[in-house]
Amino acid sequence: MPTFLHPLFLLGTLTAAIPVALHLMNRQLPRRLRFPSIRFLRTARLPREGRRRLRDLLILALRVLALICLSVALAQPVRQAPPAAAGAATSRQVVVLLDASASMAGFDSAKRAREQVDALLAELPRAAQVGLVVSARNPLLRLPPGTDRAAVRQALADYAPTNFAGNHRDALREAARMLTEPGGLLVLVSDFQRGDWRISEPVGLPPETEIRFLQAAPENRTNSGIIAVDAVPLGADTKRIVATVRNFATVPDHRQVRIADAQGEQVRNVELPTLQNRRVAFVVHQQAGELTVHLNEDAYPLDDTFHAWAGARPPLPVLAVSCVEQEPASADAALFLRKALELHDESSPVQFRVDELDSRFLYTRDLGETRLIVMLGSGGHCEDAEIGKLQEFLDGGGMVLWTPGSSAARGFQQLWRHGLLRARFLGLAGENGTESFGLGWVNPETPLGQVFSRPETTDLYLFPIRAYARFEPPANATVWLRLLDGNPALVEVPVGQGRLFVSALPLNVSWSDLPLTQSFLPLIREVALAAVPPGYGIRNLDCGADVAAAAGGETLDTTLPRALLYGEQPVQINVSRRESVLDQINLYDLNRQLTVGPEEVVMAGLATGGPGTRSDELWYWPAALAALLVLGELLLAHLLDQRELAGRASLDTVQES
């Protein structure tokens, strides 16, 4: 039974009355002529009325039909299968895909979803076969289509959102497999959060499957949540906690951040502009590893709590690369380096672990876990392969501390050749052994500037320097330390995603007494801390994430949010903040993604309502027919006119003769 997309155009069929009216009017209005005298005239039966009527009626019929067809075409008829009446015997397959991702826990979306599915079950014919798929990051429940509604209703009663981020691709495939017959109905009940409905390929729906979207989330939602927490040790039991709060909505928000420690609860107010982050800092006294930061609850509570790990983190791997054969002093440098970095410091956010390596084996070393490489004078003795390895390491975000050795010149040359440092080597200062140098300046804008904010109270400027590598740093270098003569002692340059530090002094006592000073330890540790990425050592997991069990260990349960030590690895498990985002996928796009492919799938509608229907466009049929009728009318009128004119011409000829 056809319906019309623009039914108002059907009023155009009334225009078919115009030619009818004209036809009738024309019949009643013969040609008028003022004649000298009508005495010799009499009334007569209208001649050729039958023929004229037939001709006029035929043309009239063509015109009327053309107008009607045109109106119908403009109304855009679509063919629809008749909707199933209540109680009618139809075994249509219906599969409901119910979103159980974490975002459904907010805004009463879950409650609304239950109500919508209930209403749908009530509307469906009794003979319809109804199936259910509950999905979060994967299908959680599968009920194939059947006539028994009890299981579906029970599952609906048991339905509750999870803590998991949504990914309904597999659930859609599952639902498609359940629809074994064409012409079925797929109902998606969700808040249609954009991140949950990323579909990159067709799901394999049968032909003529109808898709209906039931929106469970209300409009005009607002939400803010805690997206990250960093814990920096300040002392034995003191930690600085920095909570990052984000406003996911397009209206400003005002919230309160709370944290509890051994000494009580602390509250901070935070103003959140639209779609922006704000940091809130606390100083807490806590020994335990797990720390919980709270935000006053809103309509979506799962992102208002963040479970953070404030305990110890695994040590940062440091690789000390030396070449004892060419640089015997590098062994001393490695010793000094290890003592400085592996000193346990509770106030340090990260501890270090130093591994030593001969430069000859650098090329084959797996640098996957290494964050910092210290070249102890060995750079000048490395070949291109090793330098290339360093370059890859730097490009990948690693950090390298390059110290000079006996082949300083070659070392700088290597750095230049590989594009790591465009620094012009100016030679060794103090070669003659008679000069004495010293450090003279600390860049206050570097971490060293904070550590040595009052260098006069330290021995940083007091130790003698007998020799150093002079070089001219490139323009993009940041100078951390200078000698008294102004030459750089320590510079930093960015390389790829990593950072390269180049020192003018080795970490041994051959050129200076630096390793023997009290400043050496904080200097080296502060430089090494630059290699520690944010959040290093803590593994962040979303609830529901699959974690491979450690060798001989138990499987990590990520169902509930928490922070714990999994083996030696601190782990923070929180509800994915992707579920906090309020962006929704465009349902027309989703429909198109689901219907890509040879299947015919038609979108029924976005609102709740009765079962949709399949529709085929039919407008081209009446449009083509109208065109044919118009052409036929024109042709027929022309032919009949020609015929009549020919008849009149012959009559005139007879009269003249």
Place this chain on the structure above:
Amino acid sequence: MPDPKLTELLSPSTLARIDDYSLLARVVVEGFISGLHRSLFQGFGSEFFQYRPYVAGDDLKYVDWKVYSRRDRLQTKVFQEETNMNCCLVLDASASMDYRGERAECSKLRYACMAAACLAYLASRQGDRVGLYAYAEDLRTVVHPGRGGGLRGVLAALGGLEPGGAADHRRALDFVSESVKRRGTVIWLSDFHGVEEEAGNLLKRFRFAHHEGIAFQVLDPDELDLPFGGTMRFVDSEHSGEIVTAPEEIRAEYRQRVAEFTETIRLSCLREQVDYLFMRSDENLGNLLAAYLHRRESLV
């Protein structure tokens, strides 16, 4: 036979484009008729006065051959000719005369005016006085013979005529009969609708007053053969009547009735010794008048 080229020049399509009746009449008369006929009314309307002996050079058509047969003597008839005879043109200017069919180059009134102009010119050229009495329901224009400017006045009056109204023929002719005293000719130009039975009678009175009456009937070709098709609503020009009919169905009958109509007029005129000429408004006026004059001369 008239020159074909001249005939073409005197076709209604040509004459209808000449608005100046003076020029028109001169074109027709001088260019076509004058070469054949000196006078429209030569010898006609004059009474026999006496015989006189034939003198060499006299026109043989005035020789009384009956006398010669009885007495064997050639005698020439002498007519009593009026030097200032009247030529009165009575012109029907009613609404029915305003009709023009598709085949005619002009309306009946226009055609009648052209004919009247030619006749007036002829009469004036031979010294007769010309008058015009145009009428419809009443006298529209009156130019008495010998007054109102003569030929010029008559032609000017013809140029200013506007048709309209219902024709009251009797009233108009009554007026003319009372107005015209001097002997002459009364030429009645009309379509004679509604007066076919008494056309002759109306002109007969003029004969009693020693006038000659001539009837010129002008009809449009459409009135003769009803060439229309389809369904027509005919509205009478002069009266409020109208009729819806199919001309194709009644054409034959109509033609017969029109033929009877014209025949009635002709017979009526014939009975009353009134000369009658039928004119179609699409006919060549020169041919028509020439033929008529030729016929008249043959009767004298």
